[in-house]
Amino acid sequence: MTRAATENARGVVVGRRPARVRLLWFGIAVAVVALLAFASVVIGSRDVSIADVVAAIGGSVDNTSEAAVAKRLPRTVLALVVGLALGLAGAVMQGVTRNPLADPGILGVNMGASLAIVVGIAWFGLSTATGYLWVATVGAGVAAVFVYAIGSLGRGGATPLKLALAGAATSAALASFVTAISLPRGDISGTVRSWLIGGVGGAGWTSIGQMAPFLAVGVLVSLLSARRLNSLALGDELATGLGERVAVTRAVAALGAVLLCGAATAIAGPIAFVGLVVPHACRLLVGVDHRWLLPFSGVVGAGLVVASDVLGRIVARPGEVDVGIITAILGAPVFIAIVRRRKVSSL
Amino acid sequence: MTATAPSLDAVIASVSRSKAVRARRRVVVISILAVLIMAVAAISLMIGNTVYSVTDVARVVLGQDVDGASFTVGRLRLPRMVLAIVVGLSFGIAGVTFQTMLRNPLASPDIIGISAGASAAAAFAIVVLGLSGTAVSVFAITAGLLVTLVIYVLSHQAGSAGTRLILIGIGIAAMLEAATQYVLSQAGQWELQAVLRWLTGSLNGASWEQTLPALIALLVLGPVLLSRRHDLDAMRLGEDAASALGVRIERTRLVVVIAAVGLIAFATAATGPIAFVAFLAGPIAARIVGPHGSLLVPAALVGALLVLSGDVVGQNVLNLRYPVGIVTGVLGAPYLVYLIIRTNRSGESL
Numbered sequence: 001m002t003r004a005a006t007e008n009a010r011g012v013v014v015g016r017r018p019a020r021v022r023l024l025w026f027g028i029a030v031a032v033v034a035l036l037a038f039a040s041v042v043i044g045s046r047d048v049s050i051a052d053v054v055a056a057i058g059g060s061v062d063n064t065s066e067a068a069v070a071k072r073l074p075r076t077v078l079a080l081v082v083g084l085a086l087g088l089a090g091a092v093m094q095g096v097t098r099n100p101l102a103d104p105g106i107l108g109v110n111m112g113a114s115l116a117i118v119v120g121i122a123w124f125g126l127s128t129a130t131g132y133l134w135v136a137t138v139g140a141g142v143a144a145v146f147v148y149a150i151g152s153l154g155r156g157g158a159t160p161l162k163l164a165l166a167g168a169a170t171s172a173a174l175a176s177f178v179t180a181i182s183l184p185r186g187d188i189s190g191t192v193r194s195w196l197i198g199g200v201g202g203a204g205w206t207s208i209g210q211m212a213p214f215l216a217v218g219v220l221v222s223l224l225s226a227r228r229l230n231s232l233a234l235g236d237e238l239a240t241g242l243g244e245r246v247a248v249t250r251a252v253a254a255l256g257a258v259l260l261c262g263a264a265t266a267i268a269g270p271i272a273f274v275g276l277v278v279p280h281a282c283r284l285l286v287g288v289d290h291r292w293l294l295p296f297s298g299v300v301g302a303g304l305v306v307a308s309d310v311l312g313r314i315v316a317r318p319g320e321v322d323v324g325i326i327t328a329i330l331g332a333p334v335f336i337a338i339v340r341r342r343k344v345s346s347l
Numbered sequence: 348m349t350a351t352a353p354s355l356d357a358v359i360a361s362v363s364r365s366k367a368v369r370a371r372r373r374v375v376v377i378s379i380l381a382v383l384i385m386a387v388a389a390i391s392l393m394i395g396n397t398v399y400s401v402t403d404v405a406r407v408v409l410g411q412d413v414d415g416a417s418f419t420v421g422r423l424r425l426p427r428m429v430l431a432i433v434v435g436l437s438f439g440i441a442g443v444t445f446q447t448m449l450r451n452p453l454a455s456p457d458i459i460g461i462s463a464g465a466s467a468a469a470a471f472a473i474v475v476l477g478l479s480g481t482a483v484s485v486f487a488i489t490a491g492l493l494v495t496l497v498i499y500v501l502s503h504q505a506g507s508a509g510t511r512l513i514l515i516g517i518g519i520a521a522m523l524e525a526a527t528q529y530v531l532s533q534a535g536q537w538e539l540q541a542v543l544r545w546l547t548g549s550l551n552g553a554s555w556e557q558t559l560p561a562l563i564a565l566l567v568l569g570p571v572l573l574s575r576r577h578d579l580d581a582m583r584l585g586e587d588a589a590s591a592l593g594v595r596i597e598r599t600r601l602v603v604v605i606a607a608v609g610l611i612a613f614a615t616a617a618t619g620p621i622a623f624v625a626f627l628a629g630p631i632a633a634r635i636v637g638p639h640g641s642l643l644v645p646a647a648l649v650g651a652l653l654v655l656s657g658d659v660v661g662q663n664v665l666n667l668r669y670p671v672g673i674v675t676g677v678l679g680a681p682y683l684v685y686l687i688i689r690t691n692r693s694g695e696s697l
Contacts, residue, residue, distance in 0.1 A: 101514075105521070150684065153691035161510055162691055165453060168517045169683045172458065176622050176676030179547060184667050189543075193531065272521060321529055328525030335518040336501060339511055 022286045026296060033080070033303040040076040040310050041069055078200045078208055079309045079323065080302045082264045083274060085215055087301015089260035090275020091282070091294050092222045095229035096253045097148070099160045100280070100338060104140070104261040105272030105328075107163065108170035112143020113265040114196060115174045121188050122181050129207040129267065133214055137262030144258050146170060195269050199322035200309055207267050214263035219298070221256030226290040229253060233288065271324045273331020274301055280338065369639050376635050380648040387655045388432065392424045394663055427553040430617060431654045431671070433561045435624065436569070437614035439650020441607040442625030443632065443642050444572055447579045448603060451513060452686060455626035456491075456611045459516025462620040463523040464494030465612055469619075470527050470542050474534040484560060484616030491612035494519060495604060548621030548672025550658050557617050564613035568606040569647075575603050576641040621672045623679025624653050630686060 041053055052065040057073070086104065093102040104110050116139025120126030126135060147170050151163035182192040228249040231239040236246050264271070278301045279293065286292045305323060308330065312321035353361075392404045399416050406413050407420045442455045456462050468490030472478045478486070498519055502512035527546070534542055544551060578599045581589040590596050611625065631653075632645035653675060661669040 106517075150688055150691065153688060161514070164514060164517070166687050166691075168458070169453070169687050173680030173684055176673070176680045180669070180673045180677050183543065183547060183673065184669065196528070272525070319533075322532065325525045325529045325532075328521055332518045332522035332525075335521075336515050339514040339518065340501065 022292050022296075025285045026292075026299070029296065029299045029303065033299055033306065036303055036306045036310065037076050037080060040079065040306050041072045043310055044068060044072060044313055074205050074208060075200050075309070076306060078268065079306045081208065081211070081215060082200060082268045082271065083302035083305030084298040085218065085260040085264040085301075086271060086274040087278040087282075087304070088219065088222050088294055088298040089257040089264070090277075090301070091279040091290070091297035092225070092229070092253050092257040092260075093275065094279050095232060095290055095293075096250050096257065097163060098233065099163050101160045101164045101276070101335070103273060103276030103335075104257075104265075105270065106171075106276060106335070107144065107167035108147045108174065109140045109144045109258065109261050110265050110270035110272065111171040111174040111178075112146075113137070113140040113262055114270050115139060115178050116142075117195065117266065118178050118181050118192050121191060122185055129210045132266040133211060133263055136266035137214065137259060140262035140265065141255075141258045143170065143174070144254060148254075199324060200268050200305070201320065201322065211263050211267050214259055218256050218259035218263065221252060222260065223294055225249060225253040225256060226294050229290040229294075233290075269322075269324055271305070272328045273335065274304055274327050276338075277331045277334045278304060280334065369637065373636055373640055373645075377645060377648065380635075380645065380652060384432065384648060384652050384655060387652065387659060388428050391428045391431070391655060391659050392420055394659070395419070395424060426555050426558055427550050427658070428655070430553040430558045430561065431550055431658050432651045433558060433565055434614040434618050434621065435651030435654035436647040437561065437565050437610040437650070438621065438624040438654070439628035439632075440569060440572055440643050440647040441610040441614075442627075442650070443629035443646035444579065444603055444607040445625075446629040447583055447642065448600065449512060450583060450585075451510070452626075452630050452690075453513055454516075455629070456608070457620060457623060457625050458520070459513055460498060460518075460520035460523060461491050461494055461516075461608060461611060462615060462625070463520040463527070465491040465615040466546055466620055467523040467527045467530070469545060469616065470530045473542050473545065474530050474538050477538075480556070481560070484613065487616040488609070488612035491608050491615065492605070494523070495608045499604070544670060545619040547670045548619040548675070549670030550618055550654075551670065553618075561613045561617040564609055568609050571606040572603060572610075573643060575599055576643050579603065579643075580641055619672060621654060621657075622676035623683065624650050624657075624675055627653060627675070627679050627682060630682075 042048060048065040048069055052063070053069050055066050057069075090103055093104065093107065094100060096102075097107075113136035116135045117126065117132055120131065120135045126132065147163065147167050150170070151159075151166035153162075178192070178196070182189050228244060231242055231244045232246065232249060234242070239246050239249075261275070279297045282293055282296045282300055286296050305327070308323045308326035312323060312326045315321060389401070389404065392408070393399055393401065397415070397419060399420060403413050403416045404420055407416050408425070413420075442457075445454050445456055445459075446452050448454075453459075465487040468486040469483050472483045472486040476482075498512060498516050502515045531539065531542060578589070578594045581592045581594045582596070582599070584592075586596055628646040628650035629642060632642050632649045635649075636642065636645045654671060657674040657678070658671040661671050661674040
C-alpha cells in the first residue's frame with residue numbers, strides 16, 4: 001500500500017503527497033532536529049560527557065563542563081527558534097509573492113531591519129532587546145512593503161525577476177546607508193558590525209524570552225493563513241473567484257512573515273538564505289500544500305540553523321564561524337541552482 | 348509625385364542633418380564634462396585644511412618650489428586628484444561596457460559580484476596574509492577575473508541571458524560578502540580600520556606608487572575598449588543583429604570582458620570599490636548624451652567627475668571627513684532605486 005502510494009506521488013511531481021508519507025517525513029525531520037540540538041549542546045571547544053549534559057539541564061553548574069553546557073543551552077534554543085522563524089517566514093513569503101526567489105535576505109527585509117537598528121543604535125541610544133525587537137520589526141515591515149511596491153510596478157505585476165532585482169537594489173541602497181552611519185562612529189562600529197554578521201553566540205534566556213511573544217504571534221498568524229495561501233497559489237483571479245479576499249490574505253500573511261523575520265533579525269542579526277532554501281527542500285518532500293509546507297519549513301529551518309551553528313563551531317575550532325556566514329555560503333549555491341534551472345521566461 | 352514623397356536627396360539631407368546635430372551635442376557634452384572635471388580638479392588642489400591661491404597651485408604643478416604648498420599640494424593633493432580621475436575613468440568606462448554588452452543597466456560590476464570578489468580577496472590578503480600595497484592588488488585583480496569567469500560559466504547555457512547572469516551574480520556577491528564578513532570578524536583593531544577604509548572606497552593616503560599601476564592599466568586597457576566601441580554598439584541591438592552586422596560575438600565579448608575586468612580590478616586595488624560609480628556613470632551619461640552613439644567616453648568622464656566631486660564633498664563639506672565611497676554610496680543608492688522604479692513603470696523587461 002505505502003509503496004504504491006509513494007510511486008503515485010512520484011509520478012506527479014508537484015502533486016499531493018499521501019498523508020502517511022508526509023507524516024513520515026515530518027517525524028524524520030523532528031527526529032533529526034532533536035539530534036542536531038543534542039549535538040549542538042555536546043559539541044564545542046570543550047568536550048562534555050552525557051552525565052554533564054543531564055546535570056546541566058537539571059540546573060547544575062558545579063564544574064566547567066556543566067557550565068559550558070549551561071552556556072550552550074540558550075544558544076541552541078535561540079538557533080532553533082530563529083531557524084523556525086526564518087524557515088516559516090520564507091515559506092510564507094514565497095506563498096504570498098508566488099515567487100520562488102523570495103527570501104527575507106534577498107527581498108531586502110533583513111537590510112531594512114538592519115538599517116532601522118543601526119539608526120537606533122547610532123542616534124537614539126537603542127540598547128535593550130525589546131527596543132531592538134520593535135525597531136527591527138518596523139524596519140522589516142517598511143522594507144517589505146517598499147520592495148513589493150517597487151517590484152510590482154508595471155506590466156506583469158511582481159514577477160520573480162523584478163522582485164529579486166528590487167530587493168537586491170534596495171538592499172544595496174540600505175547597506176550603503178548602514179556604512180555611512182556606522183563607519184565614522186568608532187564608538188558604535190564594533191556593536192554594529194558584530195550584530196550585522198548574524199550569530200547566535202551571545203544568546204541569553206532573557207532575550208529569548210523577550211522575543212517569544214513576537215514569534216508566537218508571527219507563527220500563529222502564518223500557520224492560520226496556510227489554507228488561504230493555498231487559494232492564492234491558484235492565481236489571483238481564481239482565488240478571488242473562490243471568494244478569497246486576495247489583498248487581505250496577502251497583507252495578513254505578510255504581517256506574520258514580517259513579525260517572524262523582524263524578531264529573528266533583531267536578536268540574531270541578518271541571517272540570509274535560510275528562508276530561501278528551506279521551503280524549496282520541503283516542497284520536494286511534502287508537496288505544495290501550505291498546511292503541511294509551513295510547519296515543515298519551520299522544523300527544517302530550525303534544523304538548518306542549528307546545523308550551521310554546529311558546523312561553524314567545528315570548522316574553525318577552537319574559534320567559531322557565525323551562523324550568518326555559514327548559511328550564506330551554503331545557501332547561495334542553492335539560489336544559483338534555482339536561477340539556473342528555471343527558464344528565463346518564467347523568471 | 349515629388350510633392351507627396353520627399354526625394355531621396357531630401358531624406359539623405361535630413362538624416363545627415365540630424366546626425367550632425369547629434370554629433371554636435373556629443374562634442375558639446377564631452378567638452379562641458381572635461382571643463383567641469385578640470386574645474387573640480389583645480390578646486391580639489393586649492394581647498395582643504397589650508398587654502399592656496401590659483402597662482403600658488405599653478406606654480407607647484409609647473410614644478411616650482413612654493414613654501415608649504417609644495418608639500419601639501421604637490422605631495423598630498425596632486426596624487427589624490429590624479430588617482431581620483433584615473434579610477435573614475437576606469438570605473439566609468441568598465442561599468443558602461445558591462446551595461447552595454449549585457450544590455451542592462453543593472454549589469455554593472457558592483458552589482459554582479461565582481462567588485463565583491465575583489466573586495467573579499469583584498470580583505471583576505473590584508474587580514475589573514477598581512478600583505479599590503481601591490482600584493483593586495485594582485486589578489487584583488489586575480490579574484491575579480493576568477494569571479495567573472497565563474498559567473499560567466501554558470502550563466503552560459505543555451506544562449507546566456509542577461510537576466511540570469513545578473514541573478515547569479517547577485518547570489519555570488521552574497522556569498523562573497525559573507526566571506527568578507529568572516530575575514531573582518533577575525534581582524535584585529537588596526538587591520539580592521541585598514542580593511543574597512545578600503546572596503547568603503549577611499550582616496551586617503553593616495554600616493555604616486557598607488558596611482559601608477561591604475562594609470563598604466565587605464566592607458567593600456569582603455570584604448571582596447573575604445574577600439575571595440577562599434578562592436579559594442581552593434582551588440583546593443585541584440586546578439587543576432589550584431590552577428591548579422593559582422594561582429595564576432597564571442598571574440599569581442601572575451602576581449603571586452605577581460606579589458607573591463609582588468610580596469611575594474613586595478614582601480615579597485617588602488618582605492619577599494621567606490622560604491623556605485625561603475626553603476627551610475629553609464630545611465631547618467633546616457634541621459635546627457637542621448638541614446639545614440641557610443642557611451643564609453645562620456646561615461647568615463649562622468650565617472651571621473653563623480654569620484655572627484657564625491658571626494659571634494661566628503662573632505663570639505665561636513666565637519667567629519669567621509670571617504671569618497673560613502674558620498675557616492677549615499678547619493679547613488681536612491682538613484683538605483685529610482686532606476687528600478689522607472690524601468691518597471693515603463694514596462695520594459697529588465
